[in-house]
Amino acid sequence: MRRVERCDCWREGLSARLMEEARIPPRYRRCDLETFVTYPNEKLLGAVKLARRFAAEFPAIQKGLCLIGPPGIGKTHLAVAVLRRVILTKGARGLFYDTRDLLRVIRSTYNPLVRTAEMDILRPVMEADLLVLDDLGSEKTSEWVEETMNLIVNTRYNERRHTIFTSNYDDTPDDADPDCLKSRIGFRIHSRLHEMCEFLEFDGADYRHLPPNGGVDDLVTMWKVKPNRRTLPARAKGPIRAQLRQPAQGKGPDLGWTGGKAGS
Template identity: 85%
Template sequence: RDLLRVIRSTYNPTVKAAEMDVLRPVMDADLLVLDDLGSEKTSEWVEETMNLIVNTRYNERRHTIFTSNYDDTPDDTDPDCLKARIGFRIHSRLHEMCDFLEFDGADFRHLPPNGGVDDLMTMWKMKPNRRTLPARTTAKPVRAQLKAPGGKADLGWTGGKAGS
C-alpha cells in the first residue's frame, strides 16, 4: 500500500518526482519483496500498476517474493480469495513464475504481554477454522518466489514487454 501511495503521489503537480522515478528502482531491484499482496483497495489503476511491476520483473527474470494473507483457493467466486483480490492476470502470472508455500500458525500480534512460544502454540491449537473468519483476519499467508531457470514452469519464453 505504501508503494502504491508513493506512486499515486507523483500525479500531484507539486511533487517533482515522476511515476517512473518511483517505479524504475522497484522494477530494477535485484530482489523485491511485495508484502501483503491483495490488501490494497482494488481498482483498475492498482491492477494496472501491479501488472506492470510483476510483468516487468517476470520478463527480466528478477527475483521477487510475494506475501499475502489471502487464501489461494480454486473458488474464484469467493471475494476473499487471492485471485479475487489481485485479479486474474496477476494471479495467473504468479502461478507461472512462483512456487507457493503455505505457512499456518497463530498471529504473534495477538500474544499477551510477555507471551512466548508456548502461548503461540496454544493459540495455534485453539485457532478456529479459517473459513469462518472474515477476510481481513484470515491468517493464511501465501508466499512465493521466482522459480529457478530450467525449473518445471520455465517455458523458455521471453515474453513481451509489460504494458504492450
C-alpha cells in the same frame, strides 16, 4: 601484479547503504532467520526451511516466494529476514514495499506539486535484485491498480528478477469468491505469480498476541485454540429483500430489521 582487495570498512559501508536504500520499516529492521521463533507447526517449519534455502542459494534460484496466511503468523518477518540476509551476504540490491504504500507513492507523483516522476518510483521497484511486496491484495481494486501492478509484476517476470510476496488472502480455486487472492489481484497477475513464485500457505498462532514472556508452549496453545479463519458465515444465495411486518395501529409499515420504520 599485486591484486587490490576491498577492505572490510568498504564492505560494511556498502552493506549499510544497501540496507538504507531497501526501505525496510523500523519495526522489521532486526528481523532475522535465526531469531524467528518456531514451534511444532509442520507448515510453518516448512516455510522457514524454504526461506533459509532461498536466502542461501540466492540468486541461483528458479522462483520467488509467495507467503500466504492470516495476519500475525510471521509472513512479513520471514520475507524481511530473507531480504536482509541476501543484502548483507550477497550484496544484492533489495527493496521492501507495502503494496498499498507503493501504490500511494506512485499515485502521488500525478500531483503537479510533486517533483518526483512516476518512473523515479517504478524503476527501483522493477530493477531491484530482490523485491518484497507485502500485503498483496489488500489494496482497493481498480483498473489503475491492476494495470500498475501488472506492469511491475510482468517487468520483473520478463527480466527474471526475484520477488517475495505476502498476502492474507487464500489462494482458493473458487473464482466466484470475492475474497480469494485471484479475485483481489486479477487473473493475469495471479497467473504470473504461479509461474514466478513458489506458493507457501500456512497457518499458526498470532505472534502479536504472544505475552512478553511467552514462549513455544504459549504459541502452541494459541494456535490450537485459534478459530479456523476459513469458517465463514454462509453467503446468501439470492438478493436479500426487506420484509414488511404488519404495522401497529396508527403507525407506518415496519421493516424486517432493527434499522427503523419506513417513512419515519
